[in-house]
Structures are given as structure tokens and as C-alpha cells.
Amino acid sequence: MSALFPALAAAARAAHGTHDTHDPHGTDGDVRHRPALRFGDRELTYGALACAAGAVAERISGAGRVAVWATPTLETAVGAVAALLAGVPAVPLNPRTGERELAHIIRDSAPHLVLAGPDDELPPVLAALERIDIEAAGPGGVSGPGEAPGPGVRALPAEPGPETAALIVYTSGTTGPPKGAVLPRRAIAATLDALADAWEWTGDDVLVQALPLFHVHGLILGVLGPLRRGGAVRHLGRFSAEGVGRELGTGATMLFGVPTMYHRLAEAVDGDPELAKSLAGARLLVSGSAALPVHDHERLFAATGRRVVERYGMTETLMNTSVRVDGEPCPGSVGLPLPGVELRLVEEDGTEITALDGETVGEIQVRGPNLFTGYLNRPDATAAAFDGDWFRTGDMAVRAPDGQVRIVGRKATDLIKSGGYKIGAGEIENALLEHPQVREAAVTGEPDDDLGERVVAWVVPADPARPPSGDELAGHVASQLAPHKRPRTVRFLDALPRNDMGKIMKRSLPHG
Template sequence: MLFPTLTPNAPDIPDAITIGDDQLSREDLVGAATAVAERVAGARVLAVYARPTTDTVLAIVGCLIAGVAAVPVPPDSGAREMEHILGDSGAQAWLGAAPDDPTLPVIPVRRYARSWHRHPEPPGSATALILYTSGTTGLPKGVPISRSAIAAGLDALAGAWGWTADDALAHGLPLFHVHGLILGMLGPLRRAGRLIHTVTPSAANYAAAMGRGATMFFGVPTVWNRIAADQSAAQSLSSARLLVSGSAPLPVPVFEKIRDLTGHEIVERYGMTETMITVSTRVDGERRPGWVGLPLAGVETRLREGDSDLPHDGETVGDLHVRGPMMSTGYLDQPEKTAESWLDDGFFATGDVAVIGPDGMHRIVGRRATDLIKSGGFRIGAGEIETVLLAHPAVDEVAVIGIPDDDLGQRIVAYVVGGRVPDTELIDMVSAELSHHKRPREIRFVESLPRNAMGKVQKKLLD
């Protein structure tokens, strides 16, 4: 079963789900979500307006109980994106809340309705969720996620992180992506633990979650950077069991500052919508700044250049391929796009470039399209330059890209958020720390970096 403890006979937990100041006991969750399942049984696909509310939890869990595919829709979606998601997914109605002037019927979620009917467990191959990619290269693509993939992914993380029913997970992440929804909401349900959703991921809210018994915290790097800047809030997390970062690379200076303030070395992990989480540092293993860890149980990885395997020597940069039981099997109704990434031997071509050490530790260099820079005949990872620049006290944020250059092929350009210092000061800093050919040829100071909802920098918007 996907949720073995979500049955009428399971022990109750008064605060199993806390979202802001709203709470659901486990008994409330089972009764109300089963009532939702009664209402939607027989539907194929339903859209959920994924705001951070208990109604969203009941809608998603009700669909999972009934065996109906749920499509979590970002509430900040523009009209064009929302129309695409609804049409592409084949959603038949909104379940629960809906946007203004909905174009589909709306099925209400009745918070205080109760049902104790036992629904048969759908097959593991059944689609549980249809998630949409961030759409950095066009309209977002639908990714069907099966029930067995969710179970395999969450169980592998439980092994890596020592995640048990005794844990209370706190975070303020959106409930429409792998990080906030599958790991952050379905994870506590599968582990039979508690969820504390802070609605907004502020340093103050994370600190307050400690008073509610939180033991684990999830955040994106932007969140951890804000917590690192609030000494009191950071120190309040010292008694947590585990701090986890994902969805974007965690800058080494943030890792180090959180370690200094809390005594915790943040667990980093790597994944995608298409694969869920495949690589992570472990609760009982090394947590090396800038590295995302080892393959999870059941996962295989490799580095490739074309059809050739590359060595795992800690230096060679190559295309990262992954294979494991938590992966999706393709994009929704896009066989050509599927064939580009899901390879004949079962590996998924992530589009990321990485380095793998002799000990199996992985370091993600970045996206091949934007983070692998070919300058003067050298293959250069943008991430290592960004790490050096972030160590400068005047640099708050940075994004490094390669732009076309008639002489070099690509010229390294660094976009910097922070205090204005002479360009040469930053360029010389990189030259002193890394090889001379890795120095930026240009520094561009900007007020902010373009990011998506999960905090990932949209480098394609920089130019």
C-alpha cells in the first residue's frame, strides 16, 4: 500500500497535518479524504489548485485513495500556462479550490464530511500524479508519476536519511513539485510521521516549527541563505535531527555558515521531476560541501560523452545518466520528447553534466545547455566559478554563463548581486583559486537573478 497507516484502524495523531494554524488529526485526514474519494471515484484526471491548505492535502490524498490521477496546478500560473496544463493533462474538473472564472466544473472538498469505506488499492503501475516541469525551454511537459515510483523513491530516502514515524517534517515549500508535494507531503504520510507546513518558508516560521516538535527541515538554497542570515533563527534549529536542501545547488558558503551556526551539515540531494530523487548524501555518511552524495538504493548512474562511458575520477565532466525504480517512464503524450531522454537501456539522460568521484560521490556541474561552458577549447563548469565568487563578502548571489565569442567560442560572464567592487577584484579572485582559463571575462552587476517558483535561477533569461 502507498499509505499503510491511512486506514480507519490506524492509531490517531492529533496534529498529523499542520498547515499554518490549521490542523488535521490522522483520523480527520482518513475520514475526510475518504469522503473525497467517494465523490470522485470513477474520474480519470482531476486538477488541484495547489495552495498550501488542508483542502489541498485532502484533495490529493482523496485522489490517491480513489485511484484518480491528480494534477497539482501552481496557483501562480499565468492564463496560458494554466490552460496548457488543464488541456494537456485531460483534467475533467477542479477538485477543491479553483481559480477565478474556472473553465472546468468544480467539485468541492468538504472538510467535515466523513467516510470509512475501504477502497481497493490501485495497482502500482497506476498514475498517481501528473506533475509539470518548470518549462524553462517552452511550455511545461507533463510527467506521469506512478504509485510504485512514489513508494520506491520515498523508501529509498527513508533509508538514506533514517526517516521514521518519529520524525516531524517542517517546510514551507510549494505543494505542486516533487520537493514540496511528494517528499514534503506524501513522505510524512508514508512514514506515518507528522507534517508541519509553515505556509511561507521564512526563517522565523522555521524557527517557530521547532516549538511544534519538528525534527527534519526541507528548504531550497534561497531559504537556507535567509536562515543563515538570521543568527537567532538558525541557532534554534540546532536541536533538529536533519536539515535537507534541494531543488537547486546549495552554495558552499551557505553550507558552511549553517554548519557554524547550527552544528548541522546540511544533507544535499539531487533529482528531477522525471526521476524524483536519485542521489543523496546520507545521515550516516560524509556530507561534502558542493557534492550531492551517492546513488540511492536501487539507483545506477553513469557519465557519458556521446556513446562512451567516462571515468569516475573526480575530475572528468560528463553527461549524467540515471536509472532506478523511482523514475517516470516518459512525458505525457510526447513520444518524441520521451525518446530523447529515456534511453533504450533504461537510463534517463538528465541533461545535467556532473563529476563522479572514485568513492561514488557526485558533484553536479549544472545543465549542459547553460552550465557547461566551452571556452578556448576547455570544458568548464559554471558551478565551480560561482562557488569561488560567492566566497567574496560583497557577493550575495551569482550566476555564471557562457555567451558566444568569435575568438573563444564562449566567453565566461558572471552576473553578480551584491555590493559594487572593481571587476578586476572578482576576476583576479577566480584566477587565484582556479585555473586562469576559468576566470570571468566580464562581470555584470544586477539587482536580482531571475528565478522560478522553486528558487532555481533561470539562466536562459540572462544575456
């Protein structure tokens, strides 16, 4: 059986008559008939998933490493689950990755084969790998709610040890070629169980998401998370406010998204009472992968009465903190350290910051069972990433008197040293977004002979024909925060450069 997925293991045992058929999470009925995965109008119950993933796991057992062509499809989810069942490390591949970067990932991870959907067209760089087409239906067929999975459900393999590599997820590579973060089974289980504690996440929850499956947010939290709890996930394939409203209005209880998605929901909800009703009825709305602007927090709350919960994590650490569902809402905060996670802030020289004043900026360091085991083939990079047994996140934050963490930006791109002050770009961005004539905003630092660095604002105006003046925006920030945090330069753009997860790519902003 697989300890990562108790309900899946129960479905396989029940099919073989080696255990009772009841759901291990205490709900009524045969666990084999419970919905597990739904992508569009295609659905697998736990019984059908055990059959389909078990069949693939049987074929790849002992394969070393496998690549997974990670499209937003049922096949990708089945392939990832199959690799975990087989105890084979999986390397999710972003189908939009360029040929040079993809070739680097393949050379570095050296997978023995690639899992893909039968209709997927793979690039030439993968031609040398043995290909296994994932049959999502499996011998049991695709089953809808209430349908039996059919014959052919396999007995699942024995559970590998907790330190066994589960996934190798490649980082964005902003300072060089992407590095493969090796995530053990222990880290996945620890993160998902800690989130279950913080969010009161159970097998009764049905999750809606539309996230890419080559990142930890969409794959680990958004697919493996529901499966570990014995619940269900409904993946939209492509995000739309209409799709979110439809699913939350028909039985789904949770929504996972990134700030870009919540921004679009905030824009759509005012003129859509049905969407407002669906969002208001959700048990939990979660945003992650980047900071959700306070302005969008407040717009959604005003329209729905629901607060969006933020959490904080990264590829190497999975999840570190979260706002708890039983805690006080705090827009702009990513909450408290999750159970089992230790977190501290440090100065540039490594001195620990003990002040809980909401003002003193330091780098976040973490340690706990949620951490990766290292970068594949990069012992130098792994060593450099740690301060003893503390992982250096590169994220800058402050801590409030109650311990709540508020991230102010990345050390490399968002910490601005101006006139003797350490300024986080994030709080300036939030202030700019509160201005009615600002649609999007990013803040960076640029060299300045007098100040060391000056604050530069990149703004997408709400009305391109009538942008606000730079002096007006500088005055707005100074009145909201402090005079030394005001932008000294304001540049207007038609759009901000973003990656697949909606994060602003500040390194891609044009030089002034």
C-alpha cells in the first residue's frame, strides 16, 4: 500500500477483497466510487485511478527516473501518481520550455523514459527517450460519479522510505541554468499534513484549480494534496472566472490560485452576482506563488465577505507558513510557520533578528521536514543554500508582534537600499495599487550616486490615455508609507512581464 495516498490504497485493497470497502476517511460508501480527479468532463474515481496509475506504475517500476510531459490533463496527474506509487523519481517538464533549457534539464536529470498523453507531440530533444503513453482510463475505464471502476485494479507497490526522492522540480534559473530540487516523500507528506492542520482540510473537500502541473503549487498542493486527504480535485484546464464560479457553485469547497487569477476574479465579481455568490460560498480561498496585493484582498472581501488566505513556500522548501482558517484574517500577511517548520529572520551577516516590530527587515531562513534534500548534481549550490541546517530562502520579510510574517520581496530584486534605509519593494507596490489610476505596478531599485539606490516604479495605468503623473504617485506613496519610500522615478508600461505562474519578472523590465 502507499502511505502517501491512503484512500487510493484502500481502493486497491477493496478491489482485491483484502480489506473492507469503506472510505478510510470515515465517509459513507465504497471508497472506489469516490471522485478523485476531474479535468473538464473527464473524471476518475479512486477505483479507476488505482487501476490506471497502478498499470503505469507496473510498467515503470525500477526505471530509475522518469520525465513527465506535464500538460494540464488527466494523463499528467495519472503519470505523476504512478511514479510515486512505483517509487520512481519524476521530473515534471514544462511543455513551454525552450529547447536549450529543456535539453539542459534532460542532460542533468537523465531520465530513463518519458510519460506523456497519447496525443502529445514531444519535441526532438526527447526523441532519444523511451516513451510510455499514459492511458488515463486504464483497464477499468474512465468513470463518472457513482460508477464502478471496473475490473483490473492492481495491488499497489510497497511504500518506499520517507527519504526516497519523489520529484525533481527544476527552479526558474534566474541566475544560471535551472537547478533540480530533489523533493523526498517525507517533504511532500509533511507539507500536505501541515496544511491540513492549518486549513482544516479533509476528504470532504473538493478543490478547484487551474494551475500548471510542472510546479509544486499545481501538482503537489493542487493534485497530490486532495488525493492524500481522500478528497477530489476539479482542474479547469484553463483559468476563467466563469469556470471558477461554476465549480464553486456546484459542490466545490476550495479554490487554489495565484494573484493574477484573484485579480481577474476581483475585476469580474462586481458585475457578476452569481460569481460573488459562488465565491462567498467557498470554504477556503487560497492564494500563493507571489504576494496578493492588499487592494485585491479588499475588493474581493467587499464583494463576497470572504477573505483570501495566503501561504508562503518555494520549490526547495514546499510550504513554510500560512494564515490559519481559525486565525484572524490579515491581508498582506502569509501567516505563521506551519507545524514542524522553524523560521527566523537574519541580518546580512547572519545575525538573528529577534524584534517582532513589523518594521525590521531580514532574510527568511527555515528548517524542518518540509525541506528538499539538495540540488541534483550540484553539491556546491546545495552547500551555498544553507547556513548550517537553515535554508537561505532569499526572501525578505518582517514579523509582527504576534509572529505573523509579511514578505517584502526577494533579496536579489526587491530589497532596495536607499539613503541608509532598507526598503522592501512589496509594500510600495501595494501602496501604488491602492491608487485608482494604477492597474498594475512593480518596484525596483536602480543605482543612484546620492542615495546608493533610488526607488523606481513601473506602472500600468488604468487608463493608458490618461496616466497619473509621477509626482502624484510619489506623493501618494509618501502619504501612505514614508517619504523615503516614495518612487524617485516612474515609468509607464502597457503590461508587466510575467511567467507561467503570473509572477512579475523584474529582470525582464527594460533598463532605464
